[in-house]
Amino acid sequence: MASTQRWPEWGWALLQLLLIASFSQAEELVCRQTEDPENPQLSKDGDIILGGIFSFHSSWKNRQDSYKYKPLLNFREFQCAQAMIFAIEEINNSTDLLPGISLGYKMYDTCGSVARSVRAALALANGNEAVSAPSEEQCTKPAQVQAIIGETSSSPCMAIATVIGPFYIPVISHFATCACLSDKTKYPSFLRTIPSDYYQSRALAQLVKHFGWTWVGAIRTNDDYGNNGMATFTETAQQLGICLEYSVSFFRTDPPDKIRKIIDIIKASNSKVIVAFLSYLDMDVLIHGLSKHKLTGYQWVGSESWIFDSQTAETDRHHILDGAIGLSMPKAHVSGMREFILNVKPLNSSGHEIFTELWETLFSCKFKQSESSTGNERECTGHEDLTGEKNGFTDMSLMPIFNNVYKAVYAVAHALHSILGCNQTCQYKVWVFILTNMILLQILQHIKTINFKTKEGDEVYFNKNGDPAAKYEIINWQPTENGIVDFVTVGLYEASLPADKQLKLQNNSLVWAQNSKQVPVSVCSEKCPPGTRKVLQKGKPVCCYDCIRCAEGEISNTTDSITCVRCQPEFWSNERRDACVKKEAEFLSYEEIMGVLLIAASLFGTFMTVGVAVIFFRHRKSPIVRANNSELSFLLLFSLTLCFLCSLTFIGRPSDWSCMLRHTAFGITFVLCISCVLGKTMVVLMAFRATLPGSNVMKWFGPVQQRLSVLAFTLIQVVICILWLSISPPFPFKNFKQFKDKIILECALGSALGFWAVLGYIGLLAILCFILAFLARKLPDNFNEAKFITFSMLIFCAVWITFIPAYVSSPGKFSVAVEIFAILASSFGLLICTFIPKCYIILLKPEKNTKKNMMGKAMPKSL
CATH class of the missing domain: 1.20.1070.10 (Rhodopsin 7-helix transmembrane proteins)
Incomplete structure (x- = not known):
């Protein structure tokens, strides 16, 4: 389970790009775009340009090469892009950080495709302009951006970091959590503002152990995020005495038969706890399949990708996930960000086409110039008010993710500020350094060593693997009377503390599956009481066992003991075999x-x-x-x-x-x-x-x-x-x-x-x-x-x-x-x-x- 058995999607993308490059070189040694150029969805000029890679569209209704049909807009990714713009604008208006320098941005839409993520990364690194040059001239144009913010998922980040790594362009992700990305020998330029799944997986295993669940099922996304995360969880679970009754994987693009098989496995199992290491997009697909069969009564344990996602909660209309518990990033607040994200009208004045699509999606209307307008829909004026709207875009429950984007932008800004030694001559120095290829390596090295606090007091720094400190809130899904799920914080996990103090829980405030107050029981075999020992059942995992009474003269005084201890010669086991009692001394006495x-x-x-x-x-x-x-x-x-x-x-x-x-x-x-x-x-x-x-x-x-x-x-x-x-x-x-x-x-x-x-x-x-x-x-x-x-x-x-x-x-x-x-x-x-x-x-x-x-x-x- 450590990695997917299929060829990684980003591997096909790299192979495709290498083939294109080889054909291009066979024709002529000229920098020429062989396909339609990749154009950013959002951009703004500046002295220094930062790149952004987001999946503004997560899937297509009918995916064809012509892209004739409009894909589905992903509000979460658009909010992340807005958070990045907010941080850039805040830095540009600051007199303390990079004074006299303006930051710009170029943001690309990958539509959830690893191949498009690689193309966008190359476009940010090399530019899209056609270059007419003599055949003997090499393509030596400096990189277009000084750092890249994104992508959201782990597999695209692996592909991007592999391609961009040789250029030393820092890639800072706000939500890619795969532990594999901590390998600096493979991904030397990758950093992130969210903890590695190495800590999350171990925390989930400790959480499962805390409630005594030793017999659980596991479902994971069939990509690097899910496979690597579940591999670490499985390894830690085995160390803690937890067994997996089943471990299955799927991807959101898999055929419906794959989902149906997973549902059949869940039905046939006797474990009542399911650990779901899924992306929020895959969780939505799974919820849709579970809803058809009304599979309620299971206790779900979730990763941070979906556990605090309000859209996933809205999708769960049959209350399948009620009582779910899992890990999320600590709650965050950045003053002014919410208002900025919701204020999308400035994008219209900048001429960005994505504004039109966003506005039409938010208000279910059509602009006159829209090609998809049928004439039967309400016409958009562009002055509609978002204040009273309640939808995925106005929901700010994902502020921790936006805060990660915010911290990533500031990390780059602080690194640039340190390199340029900004004072009155800062604006001049930027043009000197921007023309050298060493600037990228310097930025990467400075980002790795920064340590600063945001205006909200959050400390930002990276360890030797490019990861931040691991700290999670434990979230519990508690349904309210009006049917809305309330994400209640019931505990905290902090990896930097000693092992016995890392997990802190408030058990009295927990709500379980089917709105129960009793902790669910999910074991293959009931606990062996004192006086017995465990004997494994042949051909089954170690969590399945029989309880055998200790022999005479032996005891076990703990629950689930694997051995019975022989009493000292002067002692003997009592009737319950859970304590050694002093033997009766027998001799011919005067009293008998x-x-x-x-x-x-x-x-x-x-x-x-x-x-x-x-x-x-x-x-x-x-x-x-x-x-x-x-x-x-x-x-x-x-x-x-x-x-x-x-x-x-x-x-x-x-x-x-x-x-x-x-x-x-x-x-x-x-x-x-x-x-x-x-x-x-x-x-x-x-x-x-x-x-x-x-x-x-x-x-x-x-x-x-x-x-x-x-x-x-x-x-x-x-x-x-x-x-x-x-x-x-x-x-x-x-x-x-x-x-x-x-x-x-x-x-x-x-x-x-x-x-x-x-x-x-x-x-x-x-x-x-x-x-x-x-x-x-x-x-x-x-x-x-x-x-x-x-x-x-x-x-x-x-x-x-x-x-x-x-x-x-x-x-x-x-x-x-x-x-x-x-x-x-x-x-x-x-x-x-x-x-x-x-x-x-x-x-x-x-x-x-x-x-x-x-x-x-x-x-x-x-x-």
């Missing part, structure tokens, strides 16, 4: 039911053990207590009490001391417990073995030896625990992996070898005790504890064998509960199997608690 039940079981076991100890202590002299090695029994009850209590260290939030205490206390107390049981088992087994003749084995299993054995077995576990705590002790650990939405507070083992060494040692003693008890199971029942010890060890081993898979597979706090359950179950097993039968006899069967009953027939004599 499971913790309370385990505490109750632990305390119950403790009290039960203490109760048994009390019973044994009160009946310590009874045969059953004495017969079962009371000293080891009390030590066993003490160790069981510690086993029940050590389970409490597993409950509650893990800390450094609790993590180190829980496993070491558990390991040492259980070894102490099993050592006591092992001692009792060995005593029982050895006691019956000692009954054999000549056996003195019991001397190795007396009370001292029993105490030492228990101490030795326990010290081994103590050493293991000390090494474990010294090398790599257990520590509090936050487990983020086991549960996604929870933090498991647990005790890391530190050294796994130390943990399994503690458990392995306990298991080794338990197996040894089980084996010994199993060997003594058939000894006499009255004295023998071996059966109960076997049962208790069987329970102990079964509990801890099943503990390992249960512990590994249990999640979170349940693994701690499994470990506590194993401790309590094995402790209860030892307590019940070892002491409950004795308590039963002591309390409920005292008749059996006698020495005779305990001795029985199988009692070893050594006892």
Whole structure:
């Protein structure tokens, strides 16, 4: 879209002129006009002549080479010409600027044709006079004008600047906005008093973005103005995340089928916003086609070419453009200009034929001498009053454009004033400089460096690209009760400000399509709310997407997020996936039911053990207590009490001391417990073995030896625990992996070898005790504890064998509960199997608690 695909119209014009020049040189080397000379429509003599190129006629009713039919008069262009004349007359009457020098003008009508624009430019540069000269004389006549004001459109300006560039004649346009004209390598002599479309296109993209429109259509004029402007808009729109559903172009001379296809595209689209980068002439053609189909309800965004044009508003009789918004040049006022533009009678006295046509068009009458007069129309007197007339000519809404013409003329005048160093000798100096070819280059260089203020206070200067400062008003079309459109200024865009301050809008005063107060919505896909991310739809632009909910543990807290962000390890996504919340810390606490039940079981076991100890202590002299090695029994009850209590260290939030205490206390107390049981088992087994003749084995299993054995077995576990705590002790650990939405507070083992060494040692003693008890199971029942010890060890081993898979597979706090359950179950097993039968006899069967009953027939004599 950067440029039109067809051969530029001005390119054909240049080719035509080159062919004419080649044929002319083939015949004779004489400056001779090969066609009818181009004559200016408006002219006035002066010491220095300024050229003007305007499209007084925009199109023809029937365009033929004979121009038999009169073309349509363009009021806007005629007003621009009047503005140029006003500025020249004001300078001529000034005593401060170019005193003693009169400025003249020659203005040509191009009829909207690029080819005629080139011919007019060449006529201004070389003159139209026929020169009869010898063949050896070259055409070296100085240029006729010192600067050219115009043209209005970009494509003609490109052609003019290309042709005139080698002559260094300044070309200053008041309305050509194509950014391509800022290229000084191609157009070194071109300047303008209107900002480049580079800024306007970017401003339009920011305006569209401001209202959240990401899915828009685009229509452009198929020339350099529209193609280059839309290319910049598209590039900026893509950077801002705006997509074009369609982008079409046309030219006002295209056949009606082209307009019909564009209308069909608009109907088939689902975007509600249309960006129109069109000239006002093309907009009039498009409005005519849209009116036939009554395509209302679309929000139009327009370029400065048509957005503040009252004639375009009058053409829109079906209110298709109501609520349109766009950029326009800032409002301007030049004192005296309005009255001068409307006062066209002096043109009649100057003998300009265009006055007749203008007057007949304004008052719908005919002069007697008019060739087109049919006799049925009212006769013009030339004294009709314009005061009460309301038409395109009396409308001064385009004063900013006229002001641009005014500033262009003054820029040339200031440059001439600077070159000539005007004082009393100014009039003399002009004749010296006008005869040299260097004057044009000097004027161009001085124009580029001028900086002055008009009488209204407007600052005029050009940057290195020949462009003025970019400043726009934002215009909103607001229909009034009488059906007339009111162009309301609702904001301002100033390119020289920082990016975040360039666009200023008054949203509360805006009116939208169909007189709505609500901002229209034009998106391909609705905005993705927080908690979701955008996923592009296959084969569609980036503005078309689906909204996918963020995965667990990920969030998006902004609208239209393209990614979801994973929460920090200690946080998790909430239900809406739009915020990270702190994970729940899970551990076996004292407050929850499971913790309370385990505490109750632990305390119950403790009290039960203490109760048994009390019973044994009160009946310590009874045969059953004495017969079962009371000293080891009390030590066993003490160790069981510690086993029940050590389970409490597993409950509650893990800390450094609790993590180190829980496993070491558990390991040492259980070894102490099993050592006591092992001692009792060995005593029982050895006691019956000692009954054999000549056996003195019991001397190795007396009370001292029993105490030492228990101490030795326990010290081994103590050493293991000390090494474990010294090398790599257990520590509090936050487990983020086991549960996604929870933090498991647990005790890391530190050294796994130390943990399994503690458990392995306990298991080794338990197996040894089980084996010994199993060997003594058939000894006499009255004295023998071996059966109960076997049962208790069987329970102990079964509990801890099943503990390992249960512990590994249990999640979170349940693994701690499994470990506590194993401790309590094995402790209860030892307590019940070892002491409950004795308590039963002591309390409920005292008749059996006698020495005779305990001795029985199988009692070893050594006892």
